[in-house]
Amino acid sequence: MKDCIDQKTFSRYLEDSLEPEVLTRLEAHCRICERCAGELAGWKVLKEKLREAADVEVPDGLKEKVMSRIAGEKILPARREGGARRGLAAAIVFAAALYYLFRPVLRPILFSLISAGLKFLSALWYNALSAVGMDPAILIRLFGKIMAGFGSLLPVFMAATFLMVTGLVVLIIRGRAARQPG
Amino acid sequence: MARQTVLYTVMEKEMQDYEVVRLCLEGRTEHFETLVDRYQKLVYSLAWSYLKDAQLAEDAAQEAFAKAYKHLASYNPAFRFSTWIARITANTCTDFLRKRKEFCPIEDAFEVTDPEGTPEQHVIGRETKDRLEGLINRLDPKYRQPLMLYHLAGMKYEEIAEYLKVPMSIVKNRIFRARKMLRQAMED
Numbered sequence: 001m002k003d004c005i006d007q008k009t010f011s012r013y014l015e016d017s018l019e020p021e022v023l024t025r026l027e028a029h030c031r032i033c034e035r036c037a038g039e040l041a042g043w044k045v046l047k048e049k050l051r052e053a054a055d056v057e058v059p060d061g062l063k064e065k066v067m068s069r070i071a072g073e074k075i076l077p078a079r080r081e082g083g084a085r086r087g088l089a090a091a092i093v094f095a096a097a098l099y100y101l102f103r104p105v106l107r108p109i110l111f112s113l114i115s116a117g118l119k120f121l122s123a124l125w126y127n128a129l130s131a132v133g134m135d136p137a138i139l140i141r142l143f144g145k146i147m148a149g150f151g152s153l154l155p156v157f158m159a160a161t162f163l164m165v166t167g168l169v170v171l172i173i174r175g176r177a178a179r180q181p182g
Numbered sequence: 183m184a185r186q187t188v189l190y191t192v193m194e195k196e197m198q199d200y201e202v203v204r205l206c207l208e209g210r211t212e213h214f215e216t217l218v219d220r221y222q223k224l225v226y227s228l229a230w231s232y233l234k235d236a237q238l239a240e241d242a243a244q245e246a247f248a249k250a251y252k253h254l255a256s257y258n259p260a261f262r263f264s265t266w267i268a269r270i271t272a273n274t275c276t277d278f279l280r281k282r283k284e285f286c287p288i289e290d291a292f293e294v295t296d297p298e299g300t301p302e303q304h305v306i307g308r309e310t311k312d313r314l315e316g317l318i319n320r321l322d323p324k325y326r327q328p329l330m331l332y333h334l335a336g337m338k339y340e341e342i343a344e345y346l347k348v349p350m351s352i353v354k355n356r357i358f359r360a361r362k363m364l365r366q367a368m369e370d
Contacts (some may be wrong), residue, residue: 007358007362008358011357011358011361011362014361015332042365042368042369043365045368046361046364046365046368049314050314050333053314053315053333053334054227054333054334054336056226056227056230056334058222058223058226058227059226059236059240062218062222062226062240062243062244063215063218063219063222065240065244066218066222066243066244066247066248067214067215067218069244069247069248070211070214070247070248070251070252073248073251073252074252075206075207075211075251075252075253075254075255076252076253076255076256077255078255078256
């Protein structure tokens with residue numbers, strides 16, 4: 001039948017949001033259309049089941065208990081918006097300044113750390129490739145080239161490490177912020 | 183004096199949430215009762231749907247309201263109070279579950295006690311509810327969550343959209359599809 005009721009109208013019937021004239025039309029149509037009457041009956045069953053499922057009674061005296069509980073409490077001052085971001089920016093600036101001031105000492109330390117990291121990675125890859133029967137010489141040559149050009153690559157490694165650490169810190173802070181009330 | 187009190191109560195009923203919050207922040211903390219009154223059903227239903235235990239749900243609801251009160255100054259009036267308190271409740275319930283070290287099976291999400299009726303009716307009622315629970319639990323979470331927030335927690339479309347951080351059209355569509363899937367599953 002061309003005037004049959006669509007599913008969205010039935011769905012709206014379920015939440016009692018149909019306009020009175022639409023509801024009247026729906027009911028009138030269901031009296032003459034067997035298929036829609038069956039549909040309506042099904043939606044009515046679902047409506048009833050959902051209503052039963054949602055029938056949760058608030059315990060008596062909840063409001064009074066809440067009010068007596070907060071009676072001694074104080075409202076905390078508002079958290080400053082973007083406080084974590086400002087803190088992170090300050091930490092980055094501080095770290096950069098610290099590095100600039102102590103770079104004669106920090107540079108060799110960073111260099112040796114990165115060098116050790118690369119050695120560890122190359123050993124890891126060497127063993128992994130050997131384990132699966134591949135020729136590790138390819139990687140050795142590759143890492144050899146990287147190590148040869150290490151001096152020029154140092155800023156790149158530093159920037160990458162810095163970005164990774166910053167990203168991690170941001171993720172941790174955002175994760176913590178999401179857990180806060182509100 | 184009595185007339186003044188009546189007038190005051192009527193005004194309070196019509197006050198927007200942010201106005202009530204402002205009064206609380208100005209030191210008139212007794213107005214927090216209005217917010218508890220407005221949202222106790224939402225908070226308790228939500229807590230109950232998470233925890234499946236009347237006592238725990240009541241404790242969680244109290245805890246959620248207490249947290250909301252303490253952090254009232256951090257409430258942003260640009261958002262609905264309902265979504266703010268719903269989020270606090272959800273976080274509180276997650277903490278409760280973590281403390282309890284056991285995650286309540288989602289199968290219990292629609293368990294409702296039936297204080298009336300014969301044992302036979304109770305069993306039949308229980309069976310149909312179990313069936314509905316089973317059907318709901320088989321829904322994809324992206325459909326199940328808005329459906330539960332709408333039908334169980336009694337949230338409005340706009341509130342769910344704000345809570346889930348998705349456009350309202352998506353919320354409406356997901357709830358519609360969830361109902362349609364439930365409807366079809368009930369027929370099978």
